[in-house]
Amino acid sequence: MELKDKEWIILDHPADVMVEIHGKTFEEFCQNAIKALNHFLGRVLSDKKESTQKIEIEGTCPEELLVNLLRELVYKFYTSYCLVTKIKMRSLKNNKVRMEIVSRSATVGSDSIEVKGVTYHGLSVQENESGYHARLVFDV
Amino acid sequence: MKNTKPYKLKQLDENRWIIPKSGKMRVPGLIFANKKLLPDIEKDSSPDQVFNVAHLPGIVGYAAALPDMHWGYGFPIGGVAAFDMEDGIVSPGGVGYDINCGVRLATTGLTRDFVKNQISSLIDSFYASIPSGLGSRGGILLKKNDLFDVARLGAAWAIKKGMGDESDLERIEDHGTLDWADIKCISDRAYERGKDQLGTLGSGNHFIEIGYIEKIFDESVADQWGLRQGLVTLMIHSGSRGFGYQICDEFLARMVKNVTQQKIELLDRQLACAYLKSDVAREYLGAMAAAANFAFANRQILMNLARISMENTLRISPRELRMKLLYDVSHNIAKMERHDIDGISRMLCVHRKGATRALPPGHALLPGLFKNTGQPVLIPGDMGRASYVMSGIKRELDQTFASACHGAGRVLSRNEALRKTKGRAIERELQDRDIYSRAAGRKTMREEFPEAYKNIEEVVDIVHDAGLAKKVVRIKPIGVVKG
Numbered sequence: 001m002e003l004k005d006k007e008w009i010i011l012d013h014p015a016d017v018m019v020e021i022h023g024k025t026f027e028e029f030c031q032n033a034i035k036a037l038n039h040f041l042g043r044v045l046s047d048k049k050e051s052t053q054k055i056e057i058e059g060t061c062p063e064e065l066l067v068n069l070l071r072e073l074v075y076k077f078y079t080s081y082c083l084v085t086k087i088k089m090r091s092l093k094n095n096k097v098r099m100e101i102v103s104r105s106a107t108v109g110s111d112s113i114e115v116k117g118v119t120y121h122g123l124s125v126q127e128n129e130s131g132y133h134a135r136l137v138f139d140v
Numbered sequence: 141m142k143n144t145k146p147y148k149l150k151q152l153d154e155n156r157w158i159i160p161k162s163g164k165m166r167v168p169g170l171i172f173a174n175k176k177l178l179p180d181i182e183k184d185s186s187p188d189q190v191f192n193v194a195h196l197p198g199i200v201g202y203a204a205a206l207p208d209m210h211w212g213y214g215f216p217i218g219g220v221a222a223f224d225m226e227d228g229i230v231s232p233g234g235v236g237y238d239i240n241c242g243v244r245l246a247t248t249g250l251t252r253d254f255v256k257n258q259i260s261s262l263i264d265s266f267y268a269s270i271p272s273g274l275g276s277r278g279g280i281l282l283k284k285n286d287l288f289d290v291a292r293l294g295a296a297w298a299i300k301k302g303m304g305d306e307s308d309l310e311r312i313e314d315h316g317t318l319d320w321a322d323i324k325c326i327s328d329r330a331y332e333r334g335k336d337q338l339g340t341l342g343s344g345n346h347f348i349e350i351g352y353i354e355k356i357f358d359e360s361v362a363d364q365w366g367l368r369q370g371l372v373t374l375m376i377h378s379g380s381r382g383f384g385y386q387i388c389d390e391f392l393a394r395m396v397k398n399v400t401q402q403k404i405e406l407l408d409r410q411l412a413c414a415y416l417k418s419d420v421a422r423e424y425l426g427a428m429a430a431a432a433n434f435a436f437a438n439r440q441i442l443m444n445l446a447r448i449s450m451e452n453t454l455r456i457s458p459r460e461l462r463m464k465l466l467y468d469v470s471h472n473i474a475k476m477e478r479h480d481i482d483g484i485s486r487m488l489c490v491h492r493k494g495a496t497r498a499l500p501p502g503h504a505l506l507p508g509l510f511k512n513t514g515q516p517v518l519i520p521g522d523m524g525r526a527s528y529v530m531s532g533i534k535r536e537l538d539q540t541f542a543s544a545c546h547g548a549g550r551v552l553s554r555n556e557a558l559r560k561t562k563g564r565a566i567e568r569e570l571q572d573r574d575i576y577s578r579a580a581g582r583k584t585m586r587e588e589f590p591e592a593y594k595n596i597e598e599v600v601d602i603v604h605d606a607g608l609a610k611k612v613v614r615i616k617p618i619g620v621v622k623g
Contacts, residue, residue, distance in 0.1 A: 114342065
């Protein structure tokens, strides 16, 4: 499968999970990375209410911002059982992104995999005329 | 196809390949493999990862990889690297998220014939009584002080609570406690992620397996360890669960910042590290040891749950079951150990990521019962073929810092495994081989089907022939619970 026209795809990796992500803007790119992560973590309980929260993510480069955002969401899922469904980036100042995240209660699905961590392995966020791309490995 | 890699593998002998030192490599890379296994190894990026590790500050000897090696993140799985205490580093990526993921093997007084007709009830009973699967909870709910006690005491905590025997401790690597654990380095988040996970198996390749000793290779060592043909064994593979994952995650983030501040050049950011003399390194090692102790306690508790389950299901007394721990080893760990480098004994920080310590006979760290035999080296295979018990041996030339392989090593990705098993009922296929299986995850059996792994026979033969450890017995599985 190719990434063209897709938000994210799964690539082969012998031990862990590797995904390729695309987004026209950095916000969309992060949003799609969250969709990829959520696919492995669990599924939203659609009858539950949404909740909105303001968070701040730190990072000196797009790779750090992406990994730090996803690390936060992995922690949130395994301790509060909720998945983030939407993000809105508000500001970037002093290497910190302020954002609003919308989350819903969630549970593990029958296809879920335990995500131990979000790695930096081989991670390089590429920016070109079509937007942002990266390959990302989750330790599972 | 043109080779675009910045190195070329050169064959040293039948079982060893070297990545010669070049450019900014500080040591050569050394891969234990034969011509049959090498194509699978070259197919993924694991030799690149050996090359990357060979660039890290303070690395000594070789960046080594064992025959079960495969592509990980940062360090290869099946990798060993040691660093000088003065100018070397520690890297959370060289240990992994599942700190002290490891395996233990217990023997019983039961025979295969006694158990085989009851194996389905036994495995069903494990499945019902031992929390397993994705994010498995429902273990022992720990208050913060209790978790700190677990983090300080390791397996001894479980034994104090009546889950095992005092004599188990000398049969666990480091007696089941790393005494440099520092609870001040445990964050609230690590507590939150670990508080309900003690006594749970986890998911993926974690398992509890009933097997029997099918073949003996070394009568003398087997006899000293009480391993007799046909005897039933219990093998457990699990680690530090969410507690360890969170500790790795937090320190990795700190070390990513640290490498920028310290201007450490890395070929892969997942190799983020800190000089061993720095505060962040000391704090990581303190927290890592706490997670390692959690894992030792976890496997002790899981063995106790399995023991109770066996007694109840088989309606036998503890005296009839005669369960005895043979050994418990760490696969993912960083430890300070003394090794000879160019004839000089030096204290080093040895990283094993998917590798097993394999101490030779007479080693100072071995208890009396293993002094003559060397350390038991437990090598789980896949769930359909076999596992091995090997023993540490004296080496003329130690190029792996007293380490051997940790398993068979994956050869197929999870996706590829799912593609290859589409429409197949793996449980039924295993049953045809007289192996009864249960799994918590719907896809686990297919992702973990035997051929997703290298053939354990080939991996173990290389370890044996290369003089890293020697074969003692082969164990055949008859029942398994996968996470």
